[in-house]
Amino acid sequence: MDQRIINLYDEYTHRPLSRDQFIKKLVLLTGSMAAAMGVLPMLEGTYAVAQTSPTADLFTERVNYPVEGGQMKAYVARPIAVKPYAAVIVIHENRGLNPHIEDVTRRAAEAGFLAIAPDALSLLGGTPANEDEARAMFAKLDMPATISSFAATLPYLRQRKDCNGNIGCVGFCWGGAMANNLAVSVPELKAAVAFYGRQPDAAQVGKIKAAVQLHYAGLDERVNAGKDIYEQALKANNIRYESYLYEGVNHAFHNDTSAARYNEAAAKLAWGRTIDFFRTYLA
Structure with a gap:
């Protein structure tokens, strides 16, 4: 993934950058709203995939x-x-x-x-x-x-x-x-x-x-x-x-x-x- 996208997400999560501002900048980097929405799940947390440690034991x-x-x-x-x-x-x-x-x-x-x-x-x-x-x-x-x-x-x-x-x-x-x-x-x-x-x-x-x-x-x-x-x-x-x-x-x-x-x-x-x-x- 383009490092500029990673850096933008880091800015969004750690600095005063609203979600609307983040999405607008993400669209500019990816070229379209559809591309931005395709990238977003790879940036944000998907908790279902992280359940690696069962509670049974x-x-x-x-x-x-x-x-x-x-x-x-x-x-x-x-x-x-x-x-x-x-x-x-x-x-x-x-x-x-x-x-x-x-x-x-x-x-x-x-x-x-x-x-x-x-x-x-x-x-x-x-x-x-x-x-x-x-x-x-x-x-x-x-x-x-x-x-x-x-x-x-x-x-x-x-x-x-x-x-x-x-x-x-x-x-x-x-x-x-x-x-x-x-x-x-x-x-x-x-x-x-x-x-x-x-x-x-x-x-x-x-x-x-x-x-x-x-x-x-x-x-x-x-x-x-x-x-x-x-x-x-x-x-x-x-x-x-x-x-x-x-x-x-x-x-x-x-x-x-x-x-x-x-x-x-x-x-x-x-x-x-x-x-x-x-x-x-x-x-």
Whole structure:
């Protein structure tokens, strides 16, 4: 697919660009409305194709737990056997808690973890089905309060009998930035993995106690602009970290609901590295 189309979709999903403006620009790039409508399903999420992790061999549930201002909603998955597990907080993109992220949560559970995916939009009523509505709701979030709400997931997990107290997080896009912010804000966090996520303020990196793993897409100029400064700060503060750059792939390469941006080889490699990282630092 024309990289200009991928870049336009990235602009649409991350910047103040209305759907009407996006469609008009997409028509100009593709040559016609019919061609634009043909391309659109390859860009937007098709959740039915992403149900790769069945629930039959897992325990799953939906939970609420208290945060300042109300209740955080979350999806939970773990192996069926009732015993304490290391826990992984799965943090969604700027579309909220959707079927794809629930599927990723089950993948973490299949790897032997207690996995929980909080909904950042909980205090606004929860993630709507319409992705445009969800993205608009993210602009209403107060980030310090949202970071605190995600941080509240740790004490909730620790009081569960199926958690052994070792907790990490993994986030994608908006969630990647949140994973970096949690690493800065929550010293009890043992491991943080960020997929193509915005970096924290370099001056705050010294607060990190967790081991950090970073995954970047080679074609993702927007996020990669802060990559080197972050890594320099990690080195300067002697933070344990790993950083991987996947050449020739786009932002959101791990999201298998978007055919145009998903890269199977990079996604499987990055996810394998993520699970190995958690098994090392959450043991």
